[in-house]
Amino acid sequence: MTTSNTGTGDVDPAVREELDRLRDSIDNIDAAVVHMLAERFKCTQQVGRLKAVHQLPPADPAREARQIARLRSLAENAKLDPAFAEKFLNFIIAEVIRHHERIAGDTGNGQLPGAS
């Protein structure tokens, strides 16, 4: 196949069509993920409030270890790099902790209610 690009902005129509098709899928997936994450943060905000109100320990390392092991295994089955899945969970948890710091501040409780 020699349907190459002959210059910037001058892309073979078949290649452009294939690129657009892939980008549409990427955009659909991103929309789905953003909505899933919005739901996830609703859950973790409830966890944060529950922990703050009932003085539950801020962190649960056993829970977090189970989450990581499970996500790595799911990733492997889905042919996603397990190391990336773990990095992704850590990225999300960092945001959850940021939210929980706000909740702890709001309830006047200096203790952080944990991420999971």
Next chain:
Amino acid sequence: MTTSNTGTGDVDPAVREELDRLRDSIDNIDAAVVHMLAERFKCTQQVGRLKAVHQLPPADPAREARQIARLRSLAENAKLDPAFAEKFLNFIIAEVIRHHERIAGDTGNGQLPGAS
């Protein structure tokens, strides 16, 4: 309500049940997101190959700007912090670039095929 925790590991059953319910939802959402991301990387790997084969320009800043604006707007509607949605996209793109570096290496093309 005074169903507070009276010590580590000694959690009111109703609170424990609510926490477990929320964690089950978090786990379901994480599984969904991991599978969506596996599909997303399949798409971006195809984009990477397409760009490498057809010598398309590695980056498309206009496309990326549209992606960011769109995700911020979707996030706002879903009541997710738009700044987080943007941070999330950047986190994913960093991983895509890592993949593309590998593809570029494999095809013997030093040029990076871009993230989107």
